[in-house]
Amino acid sequence: MDKKRIAVPSNHPGGLTGERSEHFGHCDLFTLVDIEHGKISAVDTLINEAHGAGGCMGPVHLLRQHGVDAIVVAGIGARPLQGFAEQGINVHFAVRQAEQRIEDLVRDFIADRLPRMDPSQACQAHGKCHGHAH
Template identity: 35%
Template sequence: MIIVFPTTKDDGLSAKRGAHFGRATFYTVVKVEDGIVKDVSVHKNPGHVTGACQNAVSNIQSLGADVLIVGGIGGEPLKKFLALGIDVYFDDKNEILEDSLRAFLAGNVAKIDPNHTCSSHK
């Protein structure tokens, strides 16, 4: 499973998670097999100046994401991720990627409820 986290710095598992998935400076990609971290890579976000969040969706899709863990997301980008088969989970409790990953692997992070998306990205 490939899990993508929007992050603010290139700090691997110690990175602080980014608040806005499309504008995060980096995407930290964690490959997990049988609950064990097999690989961690960090990719600079190429941005989404044009194309709004559609470019951000494409950027994350290009990383091979199976799962995206965010602290918030708009309704339209959420629909696009789900249409691509990328599950989106909501974690607004864990600021550090490693803590969020542990919570996710323990089953303590839920899929985002479409009724709780950011209103700024309808």
């Protein structure tokens, strides 16, 4: 696929120079980045829904509605990870200590340096994610 739209959970105000959020379900917004032929072609932001609206599946449906093909996270629960899989959205993992700037994460994604997550990497409970507290 020559064109992809990826989402990065972001702290306000988002955008390429913004900072990533550590947990997708509680982020302020998502930075949406369109990539065409290995280059960034467009950037937009999308306000996250309140966590109560649809629970942890709310962001899954929101991102699907906005044509997202992949999301880059530092941690995610098993239920939304499965939800993204069911919607055909790939989930890529970038450790918390990795780049904090969204543009750097996008460049890592383009360079295929961010592995896809599998269910064994999902958070098992609130507050316990890859051995790090939220």
